[in-house]
């Protein structure tokens with residue numbers, strides 16, 4: 056009888072945990088999941104062909120990715136295994152990140168952007184998904200009860216990693232929520248503030264899409280490196296509001312001046328990708 060009461064209390068606590076957004080995964084679970092996922096990507100070269108131009112990869116990695124990563128606002132550099140990879144697919148304007156620090160950019164996105172700042176903004180956004188543990192948070196609230204039940208029933212704790220890997224194998228859970236996207240946009244500004252890049256550059260991609268009529272307010276248009284909700288136009292406005300509150304200038308994607316690095320992007324990336 057007593058045992059049952061304890062069990063009910065235990066499950067009650069878990070329900071509370073899940074509904075309040077507590078993450079059931081450890082940092083080392085995240086790293087393990089990321090490694091497994093990265094292995095899957097590399098095995099699946101048909102869907103995820105790795106981009107072979109080492110010169111361009113090195114430039115983006117050393118000059119932009121590592122530079123953003125050096126921001127003191129990024130706290131888990133020594134915990135997660137931050138790595139950049141580029142997927143060769145010129146028609147996909149996309150980027151994504153998986154737990155544990157793996158960030159993937161599509162060549163389509165790189166070729167669409169036209170400044171180092173714009174790419175740094177996207178990279179900051181993707182790093183924020185990792186740092187803020189968005190994927191495992193979503194898994195925790197969606198599958199928390201199931202995971203805990205399996206542990207409570209005496210299964211091996213490594214079950215968590217196995218289940219998470221299964222969930223990821225379909226890529227379905229990589230879709231971020233509206234709140235996750237918004238938080239990552241916000242953190243991109245925070246991270247970029249200590250870099251050579253214009254802090255508001257996360258909105259450049261959306262602005263270019265909007266100006267070229269590739270998106271419409273309401274979330275239609277091309278699938279983006281970020282999900283289509285909240286809609287891109289709303290995200291431009293939210294980012295502008297944040298810059299305003301921080302006392303930072305509001306530049307658009309066509310801005311020429313300090314912190315943008317358009318010439319460098321063309322010379323070292325775009326011209327080398329032709």
Ligand SMILES: [Zn+2]
Nearest residue numbers: 231236239281
């Ligand atoms: Zn995102």
